[in-house]
Amino acid sequence: MFSNSSKYAIKSVLFLAINSTENKKIMVKDISIPINVPKAYIAKLLQELAKKNMISSVRGPKGGFYLNEENLNRTVLDVVRVIDGEKKLNACMLSLKKCNEEKPCPLHNILSESRNKILKNLKNKRIKDLAYEVTLGNSFLPL
Amino acid sequence: MFSNSSKYAIKSVLFLAINSTENKKIMVKDISIPINVPKAYIAKLLQELAKKNMISSVRGPKGGFYLNEENLNRTVLDVVRVIDGEKKLNACMLSLKKCNEEKPCPLHNILSESRNKILKNLKNKRIKDLAYEVTLGNSFLPL
DNA sequence: TCTTAAATATGATTTTTATCATATTACTTC
DNA sequence: GAAGTAATATGATAAAAATCATATTTAAGA
Ligand code: FES
Ligand code: FES
Numbered sequence: 001m002f003s004n005s006s007k008y009a010i011k012s013v014l015f016l017a018i019n020s021t022e023n024k025k026i027m028v029k030d031i032s033i034p035i036n037v038p039k040a041y042i043a044k045l046l047q048e049l050a051k052k053n054m055i056s057s058v059r060g061p062k063g064g065f066y067l068n069e070e071n072l073n074r075t076v077l078d079v080v081r082v083i084d085g086e087k088k089l090n091a092c093m094l095s096l097k098k099c100n101e102e103k104p105c106p107l108h109n110i111l112s113e114s115r116n117k118i119l120k121n122l123k124n125k126r127i128k129d130l131a132y133e134v135t136l137g138n139s140f141l142p143l
Numbered sequence: 144m145f146s147n148s149s150k151y152a153i154k155s156v157l158f159l160a161i162n163s164t165e166n167k168k169i170m171v172k173d174i175s176i177p178i179n180v181p182k183a184y185i186a187k188l189l190q191e192l193a194k195k196n197m198i199s200s201v202r203g204p205k206g207g208f209y210l211n212e213e214n215l216n217r218t219v220l221d222v223v224r225v226i227d228g229e230k231k232l233n234a235c236m237l238s239l240k241k242c243n244e245e246k247p248c249p250l251h252n253i254l255s256e257s258r259n260k261i262l263k264n265l266k267n268k269r270i271k272d273l274a275y276e277v278t279l280g281n282s283f284l285p286l
Numbered sequence: 287t288c289t290t291a292a293a294t295a296t297g298a299t300t301t302t303t304a305t306c307a308t309a310t311t312a313c314t315t316c
Numbered sequence: 317g318a319a320g321t322a323a324t325a326t327g328a329t330a331a332a333a334a335t336c337a338t339a340t341t342t343a344a345g346a
Binding site: 290295296299311316 | 317321336343
């Protein structure tokens with residue numbers, strides 16, 4: 001479904017959504033451990049997310065990462081797109097040239113409806129929304 | 144979702160289901176081209192599928208691959224399991240230790256239902272069933 | 287303005303996945 | 317039973333993904 005990198009990216013963005021604010025920035029080393037991702041690896045991902053405006057960052061002392069209001073309104077799909085790219089999300093599950101209704105592969109009919117539903121959900125859920133669910137205790141964000 | 148190898152495996156099994164019988168075996172070179180997968184690569188996959196009894200084979204002249212009745216009754220999920228292994232199909236989408244309802248990750252609630260549906264469908268569809276759909280013209284198995 | 291703390295840029299290494307190549311074994315047919 | 321054909325076993329290479337490492341830049345505070 002997603003690459004490892006995308007999963008890590010989602011985890012870190014959610015972690016920031018829950019634990020950071022503009023006045024309470026968080027450093028890589030303090031993200032790496034709680035979300036259980038190697039420091040150097042997550043550092044690179046965070047840089048990429050920052051460059052694409054999915055998260056905010058300032059450097060130097062007192063610096064770190066955090067989410068501003070714009071960042072909080074991004075969707076999960078936005079995050080995945082930044083890391084994994086557009087293509088594979090709509091690709092045919094049997095790797096035909098393109099996935100479409102007119103000439104569906106044998107798996108299309110039994111998969112596409114569910115797949116579209118997942119896509120729709122990923123597109124509708126803002127980071128903010130997911131973070132809220134965690135604070136309510138409806139879902140969990142550990143290792 | 145699936146690895147490239149699994150996709151290729153599914154394609155080749157379906158191709159055999161549609162085009163082969165015990166009296167009409169098919170050689171790698173005659174599978175490779177129509178399903179658009181490199182010969183040496185698909186050869187290796189076919190060997191693995193044969194070893195795990197997902198397809199049938201005989202070697203020597205007049206040899207090749209085909210599906211017997213048992214093979215035709217395998218499910219798509221069986222094929223995927225043989226190639227990709229069990230684990231990743233039920234893994235948490237955010238790579239938590241395990242995916243479960245008691246301690247769901249933030250994505251669990253918006254994904255698991257669809258995912259389970261896909262799994263169920265893959266488990267219920269026999270190779271035979273999918274091949275039949277293709278012969279009816281309801282789905283297509285080209286490149 | 288100097289020192290220090292943090293992200294950023296860049297790229298090297300490792301691991302996994304995908305791909306390619308070939309010698310060996312088994313089955314047919316003559 | 318010899319010759320030829322096709323799968324099988326085995327392993328090498330290439331490409332991509334994941335992981336690690338470090339020099340550079342920016343900002344804060346003394
Ligand atoms: S055509 Fe294959 S998944 Fe749509
Ligand atoms: S707990 Fe993450 S997908 Fe189920």
